[in-house]
Amino acid sequence: MDLSKIISITGKSGLHRVIGQNKQALIVESLADNKRFAVPLSVRVSSLEEISMFTTGDDVPLKDVLTQLHEANKGKQAADPKSDDAVLWEALTQALPTADRERIYSSDVRKLFTWYGQLLAAGEFEKKEEAAKPAEHKEDSPKKAPVKAAKKKADAGAKVKPSSGGAPKAATVRRGGQRGS
Secondary structure, three states, rough: OOOOOOEOOOOOOOOEEEEEEOOOOOEEEEEEEOOEEEEEOOOOEEEHHOOEOOEOOOOOOOHHHHHHHHHHOOOOOOOOOOOOHHHHHHHHHHHHHOOOOOOOHHHHHHHHHHHHHHHHHHHHHHHHHHHHHHHHHHOOOOHHHHHHHHHHHHHHHHHHOOOOOOOOOOOOOOOOOOOEE
């Protein structure tokens, strides 16, 4: 599962996937309804790849927490984010037993389960398995890489065209129409 392109936008509910970027905005697509819109670069966004959760030991990246939550629920929906705090904490500690109750706010636990539901509905956990399959085919590519590099060098030498020998064309000078001349 690649969370580097999945972001949370301040002031907007839900998760969004980064599609592209222009000079003044990020182009994003909502995971819930697939609507695309521009987000100005002045708006604060957080990539899920950069978020981690407090534990009694080292902090755990959100990607690992979501994966453990997915495995603990056997690929099904987890606890309802609107349920009681005790229910949410119990579901979290089943997936992440070392979660630090003193440093994690209950609102963050609710947000975790909301995001998990959105990622599950969007099929992001299945994309993890699909991404692993093409990686197997990449093992063959290093053997072919030197041949392709040699072909590129040969083609680059063949593409050089001799110059026509003539001087570059001069830009046409347009004289302004002065009155009286």
